[in-house]
Amino acid sequence: DVFFLTGLDEHGQKVQQAAAKAGxxxxxxxxxxxxxxxxxxxxxxxxNDAFLRTTDPQHKFFVQEILQELYDKQLIYQDxxxxxxxxxxxxxxxxxxxxxxxxxxxxRPVEKLSEHNYFxxxxxxxxxxxxxxxxxxxxxxxxSRRNEVLGFLQTQTLGDLxxxxxxxxxxxxxxxxxxxxxxTYVWFDALVNYVSALEYLRPTPSRDRYWPASIHLIGKxxxxxxxxxxxxxxxxxxxxxxxxxxxxxxxxxxxxKMSKSRGNVVDPNKMIDEFGADAFRYLLLREVPFGxxxxxxxxxxxxxxxxxxxxxxxxxxxxxxxxIERFAGGKIPAAGTPALPEIEKKIAAAATSxxxxxxxxxxxxxxxxxxxxxxxxxxxxxxxxxxxAPWKLAKNPEDGPQLKTVLNTAARALxxxxxxxxxxxxQTAAQLSQQLxxxxxxxxxxTSSQSQWDVTLADIPIAKGASLFPRIESSRQGAKTxxxxxxxxxxxxxxxxxxxxxxxxxxxxxxEPAQITIDEFMKIQLKxxxxxxxxxxxxxxxxxxxxxxxxxEQRQIVAGIGKKYEPEALVGKTIVIVANxxxxxxxGIESQGMVLAAGDSEVRGxxxxxxxxxxxxxxx
RNA sequence: CGCGGGGUGGAGCAGCCUGGUAGCUCGUUGGGCUCAUAACCCAAAGGUCGAAGGUUCAAAUCCUUCCCCCGCAACCA
Numbered sequence: 001d002v003f004f005l006t007g008l009d010e011h012g013q014k015v016q017q018a019a020a021k022a023g024x025x026x027x028x029x030x031x032x033x034x035x036x037x038x039x040x041x042x043x044x045x046x047x048n049d050a051f052l053r054t055t056d057p058q059h060k061f062f063v064q065e066i067l068q069e070l071y072d073k074q075l076i077y078q079d080x081x082x083x084x085x086x087x088x089x090x091x092x093x094x095x096x097x098x099x100x101x102x103x104x105x106x107x108r109p110v111e112k113l114s115e116h117n118y119f120x121x122x123x124x125x126x127x128x129x130x131x132x133x134x135x136x137x138x139x140x141x142x143x144s145r146r147n148e149v150l151g152f153l154q155t156q157t158l159g160d161l162x163x164x165x166x167x168x169x170x171x172x173x174x175x176x177x178x179x180x181x182x183x184t185y186v187w188f189d190a191l192v193n194y195v196s197a198l199e200y201l202r203p204t205p206s207r208d209r210y211w212p213a214s215i216h217l218i219g220k221x222x223x224x225x226x227x228x229x230x231x232x233x234x235x236x237x238x239x240x241x242x243x244x245x246x247x248x249x250x251x252x253x254x255x256x257k258m259s260k261s262r263g264n265v266v267d268p269n270k271m272i273d274e275f276g277a278d279a280f281r282y283l284l285l286r287e288v289p290f291g292x293x294x295x296x297x298x299x300x301x302x303x304x305x306x307x308x309x310x311x312x313x314x315x316x317x318x319x320x321x322x323x324i325e326r327f328a329g330g331k332i333p334a335a336g337t338p339a340l341p342e343i344e345k346k347i348a349a350a351a352t353s354x355x356x357x358x359x360x361x362x363x364x365x366x367x368x369x370x371x372x373x374x375x376x377x378x379x380x381x382x383x384x385x386x387x388x389a390p391w392k393l394a395k396n397p398e399d400g401p402q403l404k405t406v407l408n409t410a411a412r413a414l415x416x417x418x419x420x421x422x423x424x425x426x427q428t429a430a431q432l433s434q435q436l437x438x439x440x441x442x443x444x445x446x447t448s449s450q451s452q453w454d455v456t457l458a459d460i461p462i463a464k465g466a467s468l469f470p471r472i473e474s475s476r477q478g479a480k481t482x483x484x485x486x487x488x489x490x491x492x493x494x495x496x497x498x499x500x501x502x503x504x505x506x507x508x509x510x511x512e513p514a515q516i517t518i519d520e521f522m523k524i525q526l527k528x529x530x531x532x533x534x535x536x537x538x539x540x541x542x543x544x545x546x547x548x549x550x551x552x553e554q555r556q557i558v559a560g561i562g563k564k565y566e567p568e569a570l571v572g573k574t575i576v577i578v579a580n581x582x583x584x585x586x587x588g589i590e591s592q593g594m595v596l597a598a599g600d601s602e603v604r605g606x607x608x609x610x611x612x613x614x615x616x617x618x619x620x
Numbered sequence: 621c622g623c624g625g626g627g628u629g630g631a632g633c634a635g636c637c638u639g640g641u642a643g644c645u646c647g648u649u650g651g652g653c654u655c656a657u658a659a660c661c662c663a664a665a666g667g668u669c670g671a672a673g674g675u676u677c678a679a680a681u682c683c684u685u686c687c688c689c690c691g692c693a694a695c696c697a
Contacts, residue, residue: 143637257691289634293625293691300632303646310657319656326655372644386661391654467657539622540695560696584697594697603696 003210005197007052012186016172026172050201058200064177075121082114118164125232126158142291145247149227163188191230213242220247249293278425285367309469320410321464327394334458335408336401339388351453374420381413419451437462525580526619534567551616558591564603576607
């Protein structure tokens with residue numbers, strides 16, 4: 001009895017900004033995005049029972065009820081707050097957090113803001129929270145993540161949580177029921193979805209039936225909000241906490257982080273187009289111990305399709321069905337006498353224990369290990385067929401009983417395999433069982449008899465069809481599925497639960513630089529300068545600190561050319577600088593100008609003057 | 621001392637917490653088989669487990685130091 005919820009978190013500043021950028025109102029923006037996710041889940045055969053959007057009216061209403069309840073309990077209070085605000089992260093920082101006017105998290109500039117806000121008494125729950133984490137070992141998983149949160153909680157004081165935003169600053173949110181000038185903080189709204197869904201996406205009383213949730217499956221980037229904010233909110237509401245919060249890792253692509261600017265984003269829709277949903281699902285769950293970061297590559301995809309899917313389960317079905325056609329008249333024969341008792345025992349043992357083993361694995365979310373266990377059975381069957389050699393048995397009529405056993409055993413193994421792979425590859429499972437003639441109806445839940453090993457299978461006509469997974473030949477391996485262009489404004493969700501991709505606005509096309517007049521150019525004062533000394537800026541990757549002479553004047557310039565040039569190589573050289581650039585600080589060091597160098601993002605070479613000229617000479 | 625991850629046969633990884641003959645997948649080589657999607661089965665080759673030191677009867681595993689790689693962050697004024 002499972003209720004599988006997924007959905008979208010649609011409020012907040014970033015959504016508002018993205019919508020504004022696209023020139024549409026936030027709701028329209030969200031309405032455009034949501035179907036992309038729904039379609040993708042459909043194509044991937046994700047079996048979610050409901051899809052919640054935090055802009056659903058019933059959700060909003062429920063959030064307001066909760067806010068009112070906490071307000072009535074005096075767990076929400078109003079106070080004025082002054083601090084450094086980071087728009088990107090939608091959060092305030094304290095004075096000591098902020099370095100050089102930059103957000104310590106995203107390093108974007110922060111602005112000083114003072115405003116009245118409502119606060120949730122989160123800090124009051126610090127001890128209770130620590131205690132809860134300690135007494136519930138599996139509450140946060142994997143363990144490394146648990147340690148991370150616990151460490152943070154035990155060394156720092158948990159403050160109260162500002163849960164309101166004045167409408168003057170942010171209007172895209174759920175209005176506070178007790179103060180119409182404010183909307184609630186996006187996380188306060190979003191986290192509530194786990195409970196609100198049970199209020200309106202399922203007939204009541206589903207809340208009693210499904211809460212507390214067995215698991216919140218989230219990305220590792222949103223662990224703190226779930227483990228700390230949400231837990232304290234539930235405590236304040238006197239609701240039980242979920243059994244487990246599991247923070248999964250991220251995918252890299254060919255060893256590199258996926259990013260739109262790199263243009264290496266894997267578009268799941270393209271992967272489905274090219275390889276099929278089942279193969280894609282298989283790879284994602286097979287490649288990495290679930291929870292850890294993993295690396296995705298096209299070649300790994302092809303390798304695993306060929307060796308595990310085509311040569312593995314696909315070929316096992318193919319060879320078994322062909323033999324049943326040829327040696328048994330197209331019907332699965334009843335078992336006869338043992339052919340190879342030793343291997344048959346091994347198969348029986350593996351097959352009998354498989355369902356329970358997989359069950360435990362699903363409970364522990366060890367998907368990769370489950371697939372390994374399934375594939376062990378496949379390997380065992382291949383070995384069995386090879387050694388029993390049905391094609392030889394078929395030549396001697398007196399070996400008939402043994403032949404029947406071999407074919408029957410292989411067929412029963414495939415029957416069990418179809419059930420076993422169903423959670424991973426639903427389409428394939430259905431095809432397999434259909435070709436095998438047992439035709440399971442996977443739209444209903446799997447019964448224990450379907451996964452039972454000791455069943456009588458006799459006289460079942462098979463229906464051999466197309467290969468489950470055709471091999472991918474090497475010519476296709478070079479085909480690029482990873483998008484080449486850095487422009488896909490597609491939804492590329494990584495975390496399937498919340499915070500999917502609310503910030504995906506269209507990337508603006510790079511505009512051709514407009515022409516400027518000579519007057520505008522003359523505003524820029526270029527001068528020659530002689531490098532007196534140069535040294536690396538400690539801890540920087542490519543910054544050099546230069547002392548240069550402009551004749552009468554001496555300047556300090558910080559330049560990002562350290563990847564191309566060694567400091568010693570520059571001393572004594574005459575270079576060109578922008579002399580009237582407003583000074584700026586780089587890593588705390590003041591730079592009073594800018595050196596000219598060729599190159600785009602990477603420095604290729606410094607600009608110099610063809611003839612010897614005095615330092616400080618004007619360049620135009 | 622910015623934060624984090626990692627260095628194990630040709631490639632990709634597991635093992636490390638809870639020391640005790642180094643394992644998996646792919647690849648390579650040789651053989652077998654012919655039911656099967658040039659597939660499947662068997663066998664072999666191939667590793668000073670980044671380096672050094674320490675603890676121990678015993679170290680890939682624990683401790684110390686160092687080197688290297690990769691993310692993130694800072695950074696191209």
